[in-house]
Amino acid sequence: xxxxxxxxxxxxxxxxxxxxxxxxxxxxxxxxxxxxxxxxxxxxxxxxxxxxxxxxxxxxxxxxxxxxxxxxxxxxxxxxxxxxxxxxxxxxxxxxxxxxxxxxxxxxxxxxxxxxxxxxxxxxxxxxxxxxxxxxxxxxxxxxxxxxxxx
Amino acid sequence: xxxxxxxxxxxxxxxxxxxxxxxxxxxxxxxxxxxxxxxxxxxxxxxxxxxxxxxxxxxxxxxxxxxxxxxxxxxxxxxxxxxxxxxxxxxxxxxxxxxxxxxxxxxxxxxxxxxxxxxxxxxxxxxxxxxxxxxxxxxxxxxxxxxxxxx
Amino acid sequence: xxxxxxxxxxxxxxxxxxxxxxxxxxxxxxxxxxxxxxxxxxxxxxxxxxxxxxxxxxxxxxxxxxxxxxxxxxxxxxxx
Amino acid sequence: xxxxxxxxxxxxxxxxxxxxxxxxxxxxxxxxxxxxxxxxxxxxxxxxxxxxxxxxxxxxxxxxxxxxxxxxxxxxxxxx
Numbered sequence: 024x025x026x027x028x029x030x031x032x033x034x035x036x037x038x039x040x041x042x043x044x045x046x047x048x049x050x051x052x053x054x055x056x057x058x059x060x061x062x063x064x065x066x067x068x069x070x071x072x073x074x075x076x077x078x079x080x081x082x083x084x085x086x087x088x089x090x091x092x093x094x095x096x097x098x099x100x101x102x103x104x105x106x107x108x109x110x111x112x113x114x115x116x117x118x119x120x121x122x123x124x125x126x127x128x129x130x131x132x133x134x135x136x137x138x139x140x141x142x143x144x145x146x147x148x149x150x151x152x153x154x155x156x157x158x159x160x161x162x163x164x165x166x167x168x169x170x171x172x173x174x
Numbered sequence: 175x176x177x178x179x180x181x182x183x184x185x186x187x188x189x190x191x192x193x194x195x196x197x198x199x200x201x202x203x204x205x206x207x208x209x210x211x212x213x214x215x216x217x218x219x220x221x222x223x224x225x226x227x228x229x230x231x232x233x234x235x236x237x238x239x240x241x242x243x244x245x246x247x248x249x250x251x252x253x254x255x256x257x258x259x260x261x262x263x264x265x266x267x268x269x270x271x272x273x274x275x276x277x278x279x280x281x282x283x284x285x286x287x288x289x290x291x292x293x294x295x296x297x298x299x300x301x302x303x304x305x306x307x308x309x310x311x312x313x314x315x316x317x318x319x320x321x322x323x324x325x
Numbered sequence: 326x327x328x329x330x331x332x333x334x335x336x337x338x339x340x341x342x343x344x345x346x347x348x349x350x351x352x353x354x355x356x357x358x359x360x361x362x363x364x365x366x367x368x369x370x371x372x373x374x375x376x377x378x379x380x381x382x383x384x385x386x387x388x389x390x391x392x393x394x395x396x397x398x399x400x401x402x403x404x405x
Numbered sequence: 406x407x408x409x410x411x412x413x414x415x416x417x418x419x420x421x422x423x424x425x426x427x428x429x430x431x432x433x434x435x436x437x438x439x440x441x442x443x444x445x446x447x448x449x450x451x452x453x454x455x456x457x458x459x460x461x462x463x464x465x466x467x468x469x470x471x472x473x474x475x476x477x478x479x480x481x482x483x484x485x
Contacts, residue, residue, distance in 0.1 A: 046211035046261050052282075053204040054275060056405045060197040072404075075334055075397055077381040079404075103404060110197050115405045124205060124286060131203075132279050135405060143378070143397070144404035145335035157336045159401035207485045223484075226414055226477055228461040230484075254484060266485045286485060294458070294477070295484035296415035308416045310481035 026099060027083030029074045029144075031106040034116045039100045043120045048097050050124035052131040056115040058108050062158070066151040072105045072114065075143040079103070086137040094130040096121040101134060103144060177250060178234030180225045180295075182257040185267045190251045194271045199248050201275035203282040207266040209259050213309070217302040223256045223265065226294040230254070237288045245281040247272040252285060254295060326351050329394045331362065336400055341366045355379070356386040359398060370400055406431050409474045411442065416480055421446045435459070436466040439478060450480055 024042075028034075036053075043051065058070055087099045099119045108114055117134050121127040139160050149155045175193075179185075187204075194202065209221055238250045250270045259265055268285050272278040290311050300306045326349040333341045341362075352358040355377045362368065376399040377384055390396060406429040413421045421442075432438040435457045442448065456479040457464055470476060 044208070044262060049208050049210040051204075051206040051208060053202075053206075054279070055202040055204075056275070057195070057200050057202060059200040059273065073334055073338075074404075075332070075378070075381075075399070078378050078383075078397065078399075081381055111195060122210065124207070124283075128205070128279065128283050132275075135275060139405040140402070142404040143334070143399050143402055145400060146403040147335070157400070158403045160403045224414055224418075225484075226412070226458070226461075226479070229458050229463075229477065229479075232461055290485040291482070293484040294414070294479050294482055296480060297483040298415070308480070309483045311483045 025080055025084065026087050026101065027080045028100075028102040029076050029079050029105055030102065031104070034102045034104065034113050036113075036116055036118075039102060039116065039118055043098055043100060043118055045097060045120065048120040048122055050121045050127035052119045052121075052124070052127035054115075054117045054131050054135045055113050056135070058110050058112050058114055060110045062148060065148075065153070067110060068149045068151050069110065070108045070114070070149065071147045072103070072108065073145050073147075074103065074105050079142045079144055082141050082143070083138065086134055086141065089137070090119070090130040090134050093133065094121070094126040096126050096130040099130065099134060101138060103138070103142065105144070176231055176235065177238050177252065178231045179251075179253040180227050180230050180256055181253065182255070185253045185255065185264050187264075187267055187269075190253060190267065190269055194249055194251060194269055196248060196271065198273055199271040201272045201278035203270045203272075203275070203278035205266075205268045205282050205286045206264050207286070209261050209263050209265055211261045213299060216299075216304070218261060219300045219302050220261065221259045221265070221300065222298045223254070223259065224296050224298075225254065225256050230293045230295055233292050233294070234289065237285055237292065240288070241270070241281040241285050244284065245272070245277040247277050247281040250281065250285060252289060254289070254293065256295070327390060327394075328392050329358075329390055329396050332395065332397045334397070334400065336370065337366075337368060337398055340368050353389055354387050355384060355390060355396065358390065358396065359386075362398075374401060375399055407470060407474075408472050409438075409470055409476050412475065412477045414477070414480065416450065417446075417448060417478055420448050433469055434467050435464060435470060435476065438470065438476070439466075442478075454481060455479055 083101050097120050102116045119127045119131040146158045234252050248271050253267045270278045270282040297309045328349045330347045332345045378397045408429045410427045412425045458477045
């Protein structure tokens with residue numbers, strides 16, 4: 024099974040967590056991205072996500088491979104929602120397991136940062152007032168990957 | 175209700191997660207510490223944790239207050255098991271919510287590091303071979319808090 | 326002439342009025358192909374704001390393409 | 406003479422053979438009190454390896470204590 028899931032169904036965090044459990048791992052770090060009620064000062068009523076699934080899964084797998092190599096973690100999973108999400112919904116879930124906590128934290132942070140910059144996933148925000156708009160990821164960090172967007 | 179729980183029952187992560195949800199928060203970072211099958215090269219069969227509850231809860235609350243002040247997070251929870259744990263069990267759960275992910279990661283890391291150094295909780299490891307022993311926290315970092323142990 | 330399938334996402338999908346089309350082109354690079362389609366559909370995104378993938382792999386804009394390729398232009402992303 | 410309750414955890418509990426005792430002492434500091442109890446119970450941990458709490462608050466070793474205080478000596482911790 025792929026370590027990366029793109030799905031219209033809510034993220035099944037219990038199953039993801041179980042898939043990561045292994046007796047040599049003492050550290051489990053998770054990041055969840057939730058839909059916020061405001062973005063850049065505007066009140067958000069909901070979001071539509073769409074993804075180019077095949078490329079998103081391939082790029083997500085590459086990101087996890089990079090995290091394994093850079094930080095020596097044991098394993099990781101990434102799940103991203105598509106479709107219509109409401110405020111409070113989980114848009115993305117990243118889980119990392121490792122013998123120790125330092126690598127787990129650093130790899131989890133690396134994966135979410137790269138996922139936001141590199142996965143071909145798009146977000147249209149709907150506001151309480153005014154026209155909906157496609158949102159671009161904020162500026163990429165200095166050490167960005169070749170594939171990352173500049174904008 | 176206290177933001178810190180010390181209990182012999184398994185950590186109820188769903189309830190803790192729900193308690194942290196708020197519509198202004200887009201980032202949720204969790205760390206779980208699991209009992210590993212080995213520690214410093216010895217095969218572990220299980221652990222007994224004991225805590226001085228009243229002081230552990232007070233010190234945990236202080237750590238969360240510090241994290242709120244230092245990182246500007248919205249909220250956090252910490253749950254720690256006591257009693258007998260087996261390999262794979264969750265010994266500690268830390269959850270942090272924040273408008274953005276950077277503070278959530280940094281505060282979660284801060285809280286687990288401080289919890290390990292400062293909470294009056296003790297761990298006796300049982301090994302497949304040889305006598306059980308009380309384990310001391312590894313060396314404290316340079317910027318340790320006044321209350322942290324040196325050993 | 327080369328026959329390829331192009332998929333559109335996000336604002337490109339909205340501006341093209343469709344998610345997918347099969348086209349023929351004699352453009353000699355992915356950049357030139359985007360130029361043609363931009364003119365046809367009135368895409369507002371400049372090539373500098375996009376990336377391009379062929380058969381689910383990122384590619385350079387100066388590369389050519391072949392019959393049967395699946396080409397996707399990638400607007401600025403915003404996962405998470 | 407001052408009457409206090411002392412609680413023991415971890416290796417101190419094992420070495421004292423009990424989790425809690427009420428004692429009287431004329432020691433004038435928490436450090437001196439630990440010295441007395443160390444001699445009585447044969448504690449192997451040195452004061453430099455411990456911390457001390459009175460009524461669930463960390464205290465300095467040189468502080469005194471009062472009738473009815475709950476005193477806990479804290480061996481090296483290992484949460485998480």
